[in-house]
Amino acid sequence: MDLDLRKLRYFVTVAEELHFGRAAERLHIAQPVLSRQIRALEDELKVQLFVRDKRATALTAAGRQLLEDARPLLASAGAAQRRVTQAAKGPQTFTIGFMPGITVTPAVRALTAQYPDLTVELLRTSWVDQTEVLRDGRADVSIVRLPIDQQGLTVRPLFDEPRVAMLPADHRLAGKPVIRIEDLAHDHLLQPPDAVPEWRDVAVELREGKTGRLPVFHSVEEKLEHVAIGNGVSVLPLSTARFYSRPDVVRVPIEDIGPNHVHLAWSAARRSRIVYAFADLAAGLTWT
Known part of the structure; x- marks a missing residue:
């Protein structure tokens, strides 16, 4: 059937x-x-x-x-339709998804140097859709931050980077040269606990069942607004924290937390020479 x-x-x-x-x-x-x-x-x-x-x-x-x-x-069917439509239109377009804080300019320049007739488009993603843009065909490749659901995807590592605590400027830990994750045990985390499993192990609010419902953040800017007014704290990759710096939010290194892993991902069903060429170019770059 x-x-x-x-x-x-x-x-x-x-x-x-x-x-x-x-x-x-x-x-x-x-x-x-x-x-x-x-x-x-x-x-x-x-x-x-x-x-x-x-x-x-x-x-x-x-x-x-x-x-x-x-x-x-349904996402695969939609992706196939988009690719067929794009192939019929020409000239060829290549879309790169990327997470906040990641600079893709060197990779784009390297790709267009190799394929000067290629039109490259950029699509900023979020934790919610960084792989969905691959499954539904909006992007040919996506530079993602782990963890992700890797089913149906080919994933290649690019680089690792430290994660830092984002605190309101008047926070008790603001100005510390470095902290430990247990120092945030009494704070409210403005992201799903699974995104920071080290915090989950020490969080007082999880032990007491007082987490409540997390607001849905559509951007880093929204999350930092909540940090700035004292609604909680957040843990971000260092490049994202630097890119979205603001005077009323401070970043503090966390010495006992693992790095954020940045990978390149694409649909495992793709057999595109440009996808493979971009993967090789991206793997050879210095990203940090």
């Missing part, structure tokens, strides 16, 4: 909304049409994907599994 990508898109939208009416609005189709498409998908798969009653819509175990599998399938 071949999966219908349109039905998969319908399914993912309903799974994200858990409400057929809102999902139909997002898809710009009538709700009865959406319901029929989901029933048709369930018939094809011979499973129930949703449990519905008058109060709520919920995913079944089969629905949760399909959601996990459907997103990368």
Whole structure:
């Protein structure tokens, strides 16, 4: 049986909304049409994907599994469509994703020197989408900061760099030449604890269950605004901290925390000579 990508898109939208009416609005189709498409998908798969009653819509175990599998399938299909469209347009364009604080100019110059007719575009990414831009075809390669989900990707190391604590200027530790991660045990971390596992091991708020819900930050600038007004602290790679320096936020080295690992990543399905050429060029550069 071949999966219908349109039905998969319908399914993912309903799974994200858990409400057929809102999902139909997002898809710009009538709700009865959406319901029929989901029933048709369930018939094809011979499973129930949703449990519905008058109060709520919920995913079944089969629905949760399909959601996990459907997103990368749809992203791969979208990536293929973008690449085909781009190939038909010409001249060839090469898009490089990069995380905040990383300077890609030397790598771009090296690539365009080797391919003078190539149009290079740059796409700044974030912790949320640094690999998604590869899966959905927005970028040909992405300079990423680990950890990432490496499934379906080829990953090559570029460099490591220290991480530092970002503190409000009036913080008790501001001005210290160096600190230990345990010095931040009583502070609120403005990022997911898994991003700084060393802090997780000592954090008082985690032991007491007082973390609350983290705000969603769409940029480093937003995170540093929260640091500056005293809502918490953050741990950033040194290059990012230097790039976004400001007088009301100070950076302090942390002596007992591991470095941030910066890698180049691209889709493992890609067989592009330009991707391989860029990977070789990037690996030969001095990044720090």
